[in-house]
Amino acid sequence: MPTLTLERDFDAAPEKVFDYVSKTEHLLKWWGPEGVFLSEHQLAFDRKGPWLSVMQNDAGQRFKVSGHVTHVDPPHSIGFTWAWHDENDVRGVESHVTIKLVPAQNGGTRMQLNHVDLPDESAANHEQGWTSSLRKLTRLLDA
Amino acid sequence: MTDLVTTFSALGDPTRLAIVERLMAEGALSAGELQDIADISAPAISRHLKVLRQAGLITQTVDKQRRIYSVQPGAMQTISTWTLSHQEFWNGSLDRLAAALKQE
Numbered sequence: 502m503p504t505l506t507l508e509r510d511f512d513a514a515p516e517k518v519f520d521y522v523s524k525t526e527h528l529l530k531w532w533g534p535e536g537v538f539l540s541e542h543q544l545a546f547d548r549k550g551p552w553l554s555v556m557q558n559d560a561g562q563r564f565k566v567s568g569h570v571t572h573v574d575p576p577h578s579i580g581f582t583w584a585w586h587d588e589n590d591v592r593g594v595e596s597h598v599t600i601k602l603v604p605a606q607n608g609g610t611r612m613q614l615n616h617v618d619l620p621d622e623s624a625a626n627h628e629q630g631w632t633s634s635l636r637k638l639t640r641l642l643d644a
Numbered sequence: 645m646t647d648l649v650t651t652f653s654a655l656g657d658p659t660r661l662a663i664v665e666r667l668m669a670e671g672a673l674s675a676g677e678l679q680d681i682a683d684i685s686a687p688a689i690s691r692h693l694k695v696l697r698q699a700g701l702i703t704q705t706v707d708k709q710r711r712i713y714s715v716q717p718g719a720m721q722t723i724s725t726w727t728l729s730h731q732e733f734w735n736g737s738l739d740r741l742a743a744a745l746k747q748e
Binding site: 503505506507509511512513517518521522527530531532533534535536537556558562564596612614616619 | 669670671728730731732733734735736737738739740741742743744745746748
């Protein structure tokens with residue numbers, strides 16, 4: 502099972518970073534990459550329980566992901582489960598996200614994000630993504 | 645603006661497509677870590693990496709004596725219907741988190 506590990510350093514103190522990664526008002530400022538907007542959400546990692554987000558891009562694609570917050574330990578760590586839903590709203594393979602915040606020398610924070618138990622994306626989603634991209638391109642070129 | 649024809653012709657090879665997909669899913673990897681993608685020699689993998697680099701699809705950085713490869717985000721936007729990968733989600737989101745923290 503593939504694992505994704507990311508590390509980021511922030512100037513802000515762990516308490517502030519924790520607020521930003523756990524509270525709804527702050528999560529809404531950054532959840533999702535550039536180019537997608539949140540069309541539906543239940544985002545709060547400051548308490549145990551369910552969460553979900555629906556992201557959409559300009560091309561009209563819809564990405565739904567949901568899970569359960571499994572642990573909250575301010576200002577050190579958060580854990581939640583994660584699974585994409587398909588176009589029929591069937592929830593896929595469940596993976597696990599852990600966000601750890603470690604105080605840095607300069608008063609800042611080092612964030613360690615681990616996303617484990619990931620399904621093999623290169624075999625599934627990506628191939629579909631590519632296939633549909635190529636089909637779209639072929640249609641554009643044929644038009 | 646990346647040239648679509650160059651992008652797609654670079655990806656019109658199963659080994660190179662597999663390399664890009666692996667980098668999308670797992671982030672930055674060294675040439676050695678990409679070796680098991682296909683049953684071909686290390687120089688052959690290097691040649692594929694060079695084609696992908698010249699097409700602007702991946703970037704190369706040097707960490708000590710190792711060459712590390714990662715997907716070039718700009719090139720990926722060219723293909724707007726790319727499935728949202730975990731790598732893409734988290735990197736994009738954390739960039740925005742860093743910007744939001746700085747704004748205060």
